[in-house]
Amino acid sequence: MLAAAVNTEAYLLLGALLFTMGAVGLLVRRNALVMFMCVELMLNAVNLTFVALSRQLDDLGGQIAVFFVLVVAAAEVVVGLGIIVSIFRRRQGATADDLSVLKG
Amino acid sequence: METIVFVVGALVCLVGAAGVIGFRNPVHSALSLVGTLFGIAILFIALDAEFLAAVQIIVYAGAIVVMFLFVIMLLGVDQEDDIRLDPLKGQRTAAIVAGVLLFAGLAAIVVLGAVTGEHAANAEVQPLVPNVEQLARSLFTDYLFAFEITSVLLVIAVVGAVSLARHRKEAFIDELPHDELPPVVAPDVELEAVSSDEVAS
Numbered sequence: 001m002l003a004a005a006v007n008t009e010a011y012l013l014l015g016a017l018l019f020t021m022g023a024v025g026l027l028v029r030r031n032a033l034v035m036f037m038c039v040e041l042m043l044n045a046v047n048l049t050f051v052a053l054s055r056q057l058d059d060l061g062g063q064i065a066v067f068f069v070l071v072v073a074a075a076e077v078v079v080g081l082g083i084i085v086s087i088f089r090r091r092q093g094a095t096a097d098d099l100s101v102l103k104g
Numbered sequence: 105m106e107t108i109v110f111v112v113g114a115l116v117c118l119v120g121a122a123g124v125i126g127f128r129n130p131v132h133s134a135l136s137l138v139g140t141l142f143g144i145a146i147l148f149i150a151l152d153a154e155f156l157a158a159v160q161i162i163v164y165a166g167a168i169v170v171m172f173l174f175v176i177m178l179l180g181v182d183q184e185d186d187i188r189l190d191p192l193k194g195q196r197t198a199a200i201v202a203g204v205l206l207f208a209g210l211a212a213i214v215v216l217g218a219v220t221g222e223h224a225a226n227a228e229v230q231p232l233v234p235n236v237e238q239l240a241r242s243l244f245t246d247y248l249f250a251f252e253i254t255s256v257l258l259v260i261a262v263v264g265a266v267s268l269a270r271h272r273k274e275a276f277i278d279e280l281p282h283d284e285l286p287p288v289v290a291p292d293v294e295l296e297a298v299s300s301d302e303v304a305s
Binding site: 006008009010011012013014016017018019020021022023024025027028029031033034036037038040041044047048051052053054055056057058059060061063064066067068070071072073074075076077078079081082083084085086088 | 106107110114117118121122124125130133134137140141144147148150151152153155156159160163164167168171172175176178179195196198199200202203206207210211214215219221222223228229235238239242243247250254257258260261262264265268269
């Protein structure tokens with residue numbers, strides 16, 4: 001394998017930045033759908049890290065892991081959007097603040 | 105050459121991510137999520153993971169974002185929400201501080217440490233064999249059990265989605281009186297004592 005022009009640290013830093021942006025968005029936004037998108041952002045940051053280390057270590061296992069993360073993300077989105085749809089059927093609010101039924 | 109690809113891909117990713125957080129309309133957030141996913145796919149190609157780049161576009165940008173948009177349109181929640189509104193006092197500041205700390209920690213690990221680890225023992229990347237062939241060989245030999253378990257996970261997700269989306273007449277959450285809804289049951293009636301036809305009447 002040829003020597004990499006961009007070293008792995010750059011990819012790892014980009015992954016860290018994307019993960020942080022996803023985490024901050026998850027904490028800041030209140031729309032449940034946008035919160036889900038931020039979770040996808042964090043998953044993608046981790047995928048980028050996996051693939052970067054896969055190239056660094058010449059190991060295909062990282063790419064296999066990304067493959068499984070994709071499957072889990074698809075399943076998670078299906079179930080999560082199902083939950084959101086069944087919540088929306090009862091009430092109009094889209095935000096996490098409206099879902100305070102369990103509040104004591 | 106790879107530097108240019110990396111810079112372009114990283115910029116696309118970061119602009120898209122900022123859009124996901126910043127746009128007030130959920131539709132715009134979903135569309136800028138496509139930008140981020142596309143940037144990640146560019147970086148996958150730069151990292152010699154061609155199959156994952158294609159899957160990224162097909163599964164993420166093709167299926168998952170379309171599903172997001174479908175739910176947004178179906179529920180009619182494409183109204184804008186006010187970002188400046190801060191119902192939990194100090195939560196936004198705390199979130200940004202936590203984000204800065206998180207990034208500082210992650211960056212410190214990357215910058216101060218070095219990438220270590222053993223090179224692959226049995227799943228080594230061979231530069232002359234196509235990426236798809238290597239992935240398929242590895243997936244259907246070493247990771248066959250995980251692959252089969254994945255199908256169980258997908259079946260569970262489908263069953264869960266169907267049972268969630270089904271319209272149930274006597275769901276418990278529906279019987280609780282809520283301020284936006286007219287109370288379905290009389291307040292002094294015990295929840296256990298209500299039969300389904302009473303609720304329907």
